[in-house]
Structures are given as C-alpha cells and as structure tokens.
Amino acid sequence: MSALKIETEQFSYTVHYSSRRRSVALQVKQGQLTVRAPLGYNLADIKKLVQQKQQWVIKHLQQVKQQIRPQWLAGQQLPLLDSTIGLTRLRGAKSVVLHDEHNITVIVSSRVQPQRYQKVLLTLLQKWYQEQAFSWFAERVFYWQNKMNVRSGNIIIGNWRTKWGYCKSTAELGFNWRLMMAPAWVADYVVVHELAHLKHLNHSPRFWQLVGVYYPQAEQAKAWLKQNQHLLEL
Numbered sequence: 001m002s003a004l005k006i007e008t009e010q011f012s013y014t015v016h017y018s019s020r021r022r023s024v025a026l027q028v029k030q031g032q033l034t035v036r037a038p039l040g041y042n043l044a045d046i047k048k049l050v051q052q053k054q055q056w057v058i059k060h061l062q063q064v065k066q067q068i069r070p071q072w073l074a075g076q077q078l079p080l081l082d083s084t085i086g087l088t089r090l091r092g093a094k095s096v097v098l099h100d101e102h103n104i105t106v107i108v109s110s111r112v113q114p115q116r117y118q119k120v121l122l123t124l125l126q127k128w129y130q131e132q133a134f135s136w137f138a139e140r141v142f143y144w145q146n147k148m149n150v151r152s153g154n155i156i157i158g159n160w161r162t163k164w165g166y167c168k169s170t171a172e173l174g175f176n177w178r179l180m181m182a183p184a185w186v187a188d189y190v191v192v193h194e195l196a197h198l199k200h201l202n203h204s205p206r207f208w209q210l211v212g213v214y215y216p217q218a219e220q221a222k223a224w225l226k227q228n229q230h231l232l233e234l
C-alpha cells in the first residue's frame with residue numbers, strides 16, 4: 001500500500017493505493033479526507049473525482065469543524081474585530097467590566113456563588129460585546145449610508161443564533177453582537193448588506209448587484225461567515 005498527499009485550494013487529502021481495491025472511495029473522518037484507490041489508478045481521474053465531489057467534501061469537513069468549540073476564555077484572549085484583547089478575571093466587591101486598548105478585566109462580585117460564576121462571567125462579557133457592537137455599528141452605518149445614499153432608522157444589537165442582521169420596512173437595522181468577534185471587513189459586509197435592503201427588501205439579483213457595487217468582497221465575506229461561524233461564540 002502507498003499513500004500520496006494532495007493539496008487543493010480548499011483542503012488537502014491523502015490518496016491510499018491498494019492492490020486489493022477495485023474501485024475508488026472517498027472518506028471523511030475526523031476532519032480529514034482520504035481517497036482509497038486501486039493500485040495504478042490514474043491520478044488525474046482521482047483529482048477529477050474529488051473535484052466533482054468538492055461540495056460534499058467541504059460540507060463534511062465543515063461539520064466536524066462546527067463541533068469544535070472555540071477556546072477564547074481558556075486562552076485568555078478574546079477576538080475584537082481585527083485585534084485580540086487579553087482577558088483578566090478577578091473577584092471583587094461588585095460585578096463590572098473594565099476595558100482599555102489591549103485588555104479587558106472582568107470582575108465578578110464575590111457574592112456570586114461558584115456554580116453561577118461561569119454564567120455571570122458570560123453575561124458580563126456578552127453585555128460588553130453588545131456595547132462595543134452598538135457604537136461600532138452606529139459608526140459604520142453612518143459611514144456607509146452616506147456613501148450609499150440611504151437613511152437607516154434605529155439600530156438594534158441582538159443575540160441570535162441564526163442571523164447576522166436584519167432590515168425592517170421601517171428602516172430599523174439589527175446586527176448580531178457576535179460580529180464583533182469577526183474581522184472588521186466581514187462585519188462591514190453585513191452593514192452594507194442590510195443597508196442595501198433599504199433599496200431592495202429582498203435578495204433579488206438587483207439587490208446583490210447593489211451590494212457588489214459598494215462591497216466587491218461580499219462573496220468572500222459570506223464564505224468567511226459560513227466557514228468560521230463556530231468561532232464567533234464565547
């Protein structure tokens with residue numbers, strides 16, 4: 001039996017040749033793709049087959065990735081747009097979050113029972129992220145709406161599992177605080193997306209065309225969110 005490592009733009013995989021095999025099989029296990037092929041099988045044909053099955057492979061590789069929880073708290077580093085900030089946890093008289101340019105200190109009141117500690121910590125952090133999100137999105141909406149010549153209404157910061165933002169017919173815009181854990185160019189895409197809904201309240205070709213005019217990297221941002229969604233969690 002012999003093995004060969006192949007790289008594609010999206011993933012790498014190993015081809016195992018075996019004289020006992022009579023057909024080609026693709027297998028995704030623990031986030032790895034393995035191709036099993038009969039000895040002497042044409043490599044170009046294997047590559048072609050993998051390419052044809054690319055969607056299936058990516059979908060399965062992704063599923064494994066999504067089961068891995070991010071370790072932000074354990075690593076004592078939190079993502080904030082394009083930077084990372086150090087996290088310090090303390091106990092004190094009063095629950096409060098302190099923040100400077102590079103660090104965030106979360107003080108949990110000493111009156112909080114140990115079994116409730118984690119929950120209180122997460123609530124404080126989430127509230128802090130929501131405040132960051134509110135000022136950041138307000139500024140970005142202001143910036144983009146002038147460029148795009150639209151007017152937004154209220155800005156709401158939400159905590160949703162399944163959406164990044166919304167735009168109502170009243171021009172109210174909503175943004176998910178979790179976007180504060182994504183790079184700024186990705187969060188910015190969501191701003192342009194929701195503002196474009198002020199002109200087209202649907203996902204028609206005209207809507208996507210408008211998004212593309214102001215945000216040429218829209219496709220990359222969408223792909224980034226799809227691939228990294230699981231990292232935008234505390």
Ligand SMILES: [Zn+2]
Pocket residue numbers: 193197202203
């Ligand atoms: Zn939309």
